[in-house]
Amino acid sequence: MIKVVILGGGNVAQHLYTALSSQKLVDIVQCYNRKGITLHPDQNNNKIVTDLNKIVLANIYILAVSDDAIEEISTNLPFQNRFVVHTSGSVPMSTIKDTNRKGVFYPLQTFSKNTTVDFTKIPFCIEAESKDDKQLLKKLASFLSPKVYEISSEQRNILHVSAVFVNNFTNYLFSVGNDICDEHEIPFEILHPLIQETAQKIQKIIPDKAQTGPAIRNDLETIQRHLNILTDNTQKEIYQTLTRSIQSKYGKKL
């Protein structure tokens, strides 16, 4: 049985509580957050504390708090040499105060409130200082998901940059597509299946092999026609920057 304390009251804390509380081999012995928020309707109120000094003994303390709060809360923990992990994608493990054993338990996904999360599809990136702690964290993660990766703080940083490209920037391109459609009274939903297919394709073949379009074909006529259609200067600039990048990347290989 792995005894766990969850610290935090936000989305990640709530989703982790829901997922871990149904595990036979996990015992969530306590939850801490400043406001005494219940993490789940079925949660026993007696197990929620608002005072760090009342925290009981556990095998793992999960700091599911905002990036800014990790250092402070870990500093204020009134115990030593216990195993404390955070759940952040961009904060180094070393941010956790040295008085305890450190680790990271990072589920790589965007969490929204009030949506059920299927943890079996979410990769867990774990990190710890000692072999034993790593083993324990791996075990805990493997209860929730078959996808568990040992990722160093430096690699997590890199993953975070990559995620900006494949998630934040990609969503922004969707918003540009949406704006262009709106401007010409075309329902954006026509493009939904293409967007799904684009995302699914790279699960089977690497993105380099899936690249299509006028830029990689060096179809200058179509590129010029598209630039003439675009009325917004920002859209034009993005079109030109990405077209040039695609041409320079694949032009060498053609």
Place this chain on the structure above:
Amino acid sequence: MIKVVILGGGNVAQHLYTALSSQKLVDIVQCYNRKGITLHPDQNNNKIVTDLNKIVLANIYILAVSDDAIEEISTNLPFQNRFVVHTSGSVPMSTIKDTNRKGVFYPLQTFSKNTTVDFTKIPFCIEAESKDDKQLLKKLASFLSPKVYEISSEQRNILHVSAVFVNNFTNYLFSVGNDICDEHEIPFEILHPLIQETAQKIQKIIPDKAQTGPAIRNDLETIQRHLNILTDNTQKEIYQTLTRSIQSKYGKKL
């Protein structure tokens, strides 16, 4: 019963043949392509012709050929006043020779060889000169998919530009994410679930509402850290261009 002739021997012709041949109310009376290619293992060879002069009477002639070939083949058709449609996303309807009635039957999706296509999920963009022809095309499309849209040649052009943003450019951002992971020996598959979630999210909420990340938060510290991590100048330029665009788009609204 709608009598159809399919002209062309490529992916689109093959996928359309497979989908239409199973329809009770469709009769593919003939197929034409220069090389006499069979479009399906079960196809009756007698119904394939390599000579345009042998083409029989039908309600719809589908030019499922490359963009460049549409004008030439439509010019060489040895009949008049019949209903001829092409399947291209970027060629105007007017490219079809005036001697016949014109139309467009454009399934908006990327087709690959040897993969089964679920047409029920593919939007059809249709266009025709007369009301009756439009009605006929709508009927044919509705046999295959519940998503049928009347889209003018001008709108199809706009859709094509939008598709470059949401498909071609998005895939390129995936390739950048892949490159960054490769460089640091991180398996890119860790990001697959995030990519799926990004694509699925915008089916429920518009991209503007789904935007997250350091750019929209105006988190300058993280942006600078990411720029320091990126070693490739093209990657840096894309990061900067897209970050600036996100800030200028949503900065006004904040």
